[in-house]
Amino acid sequence: MAWTSRMCGGGWPKLPWGLDQWAHCLPYIALLWPVCGWWSIPAYLGAVLGKRTGHGAWMDMATSPKTWAREKLDVMIEWARPHLTPYGYDLLGISLSGLAITIAPALACVAFGQGDAGIALIVSGLMKGLAYSKAFEWPDYREMPDDVNEPTELGELLTGLFAGIGVFVAWLLI
Numbered sequence: 001m002a003w004t005s006r007m008c009g010g011g012w013p014k015l016p017w018g019l020d021q022w023a024h025c026l027p028y029i030a031l032l033w034p035v036c037g038w039w040s041i042p043a044y045l046g047a048v049l050g051k052r053t054g055h056g057a058w059m060d061m062a063t064s065p066k067t068w069a070r071e072k073l074d075v076m077i078e079w080a081r082p083h084l085t086p087y088g089y090d091l092l093g094i095s096l097s098g099l100a101i102t103i104a105p106a107l108a109c110v111a112f113g114q115g116d117a118g119i120a121l122i123v124s125g126l127m128k129g130l131a132y133s134k135a136f137e138w139p140d141y142r143e144m145p146d147d148v149n150e151p152t153e154l155g156e157l158l159t160g161l162f163a164g165i166g167v168f169v170a171w172l173l174i
Contacts, residue, residue, distance in 0.1 A: 001024065001027060001160040001161070001163045001164035001167065002075035002157045002158075002159075002160035002161045002164060003160065004023050004024035004160060005024060005156045005159050005160025006153065006157050006160060007019050007020040007023070007024070007151060007157045007159065008020045008024055008049075008051070008156065009156040010154065011153070011156070012043060016076075016154065018052060019054055020046060020164065021051040022129035023161070024163075025044055025047040025048045025051055025101070026044075027089055027164070027167045028043060028044050028047050028105040028167070029041070029043075029044045029125070030142075031105070031117075031167050031174070032044070032105060032108050032109070032173055034174070035038060035109065035112045035114055035117075035174055036108050036109075036111075036112050037106075037114070039054055039108055039111075040108065041106070042104070042108075043104045043105045043108035044104075044105070045104075046104020046105070046107075047102065047104050047105055048161050049102050049104075050099075050100030050102070050103065050104065051098075051100075051101050051165075053069050053071065053072040053073050053097055053100050054097070055071060055093065055094050055097040055128075056071065057071045057074075057090075057093070058069070058071065058089075058090040058091075058094040058097065058132075059090075059094060059132055059152050059155060060090065060092035060152070061087055061090050061091065061094075061132055061133055061136045061151075062087040062089070062090045063136055063151075064086070069125070070095070071093065071096060073093065073096050073100060074093070076096065076149035077089070077092055077093060077096060078167070080092060081160055083131075086168035091129045091132075091133060092129070094129045095126050095128055095130075096126060096131030098125040098126055098127065098128025098129065098159065098163075099122065099126055100125070101125050101127040101128075101163070102121040102122055102124060102125030103122065103125065104165065105118075105120045105121050106118035106119070106121040106125075109121065109170065109174075114173065114174050115172075116173045117168075117169075117170035117171075117173040117174050119172050120166050120169040120170040120173060121166050121167070122147070122171075123166060124162050124163050124165060124166020124169075125138055126161070126165075127159070127162035127166075127168070128159045128162070130158075130162075131155050131157075131159040131161075132151070132152070132155035132156035132159070135151040135152070135153075135158055136151040136153060136155075136167060138154055
């Protein structure tokens with residue numbers, strides 16, 4: 001999932017029409033099909049919708065000056081803006097965007113009696129905030145592959161890594 005996560009951010013190959021986002025969420029069908037059957041399809045669609053909500057305004061972890069751009073999920077957290085630092089707000093927003101991807105598959109797990117697997121998916125979604133936060137702390141990008149030249153690209157890879165770990169742990173729990 002790390003590779004497809006990087007694809008969604010502009011890595012190779014860039015697919016048209018958001019197909020990279022659809023591809024990124026395919027492991028959720030593979031995970032859920034044995035448990036939920038056809039109900040894995042709505043959970044997959046929910047994951048894709050979550051992936052398509054975007055996170056561009058939050059992904060710099062308050063490291064660059066910018067005008068405030070609204071993301072689709074801002075309506076859920078804009079009440080917190082006055083109470084948080086710009087970094088805290090970006091961390092909350094990017095974590096929420098990760099949760100938006102995993103919440104539908106997690107709810108499907110819970111609905112079909114696999115609550116532990118659902119929790120693993122929720123945690124993996126929330127780890128998106130940690131992924132981008134740690135990416136901006138990385139000391140030297142010269143050690144990274146050619147496709148990873150800046151913190152946001154490493155954040156995409158780490159996000160996908162955490163998502164893949166979440167799917168694997170959920171699979172072990174099912």
